[in-house]
Amino acid sequence: MTELPLVLLHAFPLDARMWDPVRAPLAERLRLITPDQRGLGRSPLPETDREPSLEDAARDVVALLDRLELEEVVVGGCSMGGYLALQVLKIAPERVAGLVLIDTKATADTPEAAENRLKVAERVEAEGVKGWLADANLPNLLANEEPADRVRELIDAQPPAGVAWAARAMRTRPDSLDLLRETDVPGLVIVGEEDKLTPVEEAGKMVAALDEATLVVLPGAGHLTPLEDPAGVVEAILGWYA
Known part of the structure; x- marks a missing residue:
């Protein structure tokens, strides 16, 4: 696995610059690809009635692999990047090693979580992101103040239209535990011990569903x-690759 490129997909509502703290040490050892997802960072939001x-965002990732001539x-x-990685596995399993x-x-959103995402999308479209979105998210995103x-x-x-699109896309995503049960690719699951949004319990569900998985808390x-x-993230990834 040491020669396989690593594609890392960012969280919501951020862009690929969230990988800056891990970029250099990972790139020293392997080919690292960190795209902005559609409508976020520098990636445009396609005009579509869909x-x-x-799944459409996952097709963007597969199209990027095609452009880079990467078969696997x-x-x-x-976070959202993990949801997207699972959709890439769903639509193009032959590309995922x-x-x-x-x-x-x-797991999918609860009805309450899905409703909250819709409210976020509607407020972003009405008010933009500045002045409230960071304040609403930071308490759940971080366990310490240093990177706040x-x-x-x-x-x-982030562009409001892209944030709204992503929020709406996440609320309709399917449960993917069966997808993990059916795949035979190895997995590394990393989770912060104090993660409030996707806690250690959720990480454990993914580890249990995979045939070959490593859990790092x-x-x-x-x-x-x-x-x-x-x-810690760099050590976990490079150790798993090795």
Whole structure:
């Protein structure tokens, strides 16, 4: 697996710059690809009448692999990026040689969570993101204050239309535990010990569903372990690759 490129997909409502703290040490050892997801960061939001769906975002990832002429990669993601990685596995299993699932889950939204995502989408469309979205998310995203300013900066930089699209896409995603049960690719599951949004219990469900899985729990970290404990994330990924 050491020669396989690693595609890392970012969390909501951020962009690929969330990987900056882990980028250099990972890139020293393997080919690292960190795209912005559609409508976020520098990635445009395609004009379409289709309902927002993570399957369409997964097709973006597969199209990127085609452009880069990569037949097979390890696909990973944090939070929403993990949901998207699972959709890539669903639509193009032949392209996925391994999974790195960071502070994410394979279960679908509860009705309450789905309703909250719709409210976020509607408010973002009405008011934009600045002045409230970071404040609403930071208490659940981080277990410590150190990266808070950077996370706020990234959230405030996101295009409202892309944030709304992503929120709507996440609320309709399917349960993917059966997908994990059916795959034979190895998986690395990383979770912050104090992750409130996708807790250790959810990580355990993914580990149990996979035939070959490694679980790494990072003490003192919350939902954004690549920003809160980048050294721990790098060590877990490189150790698993080795």
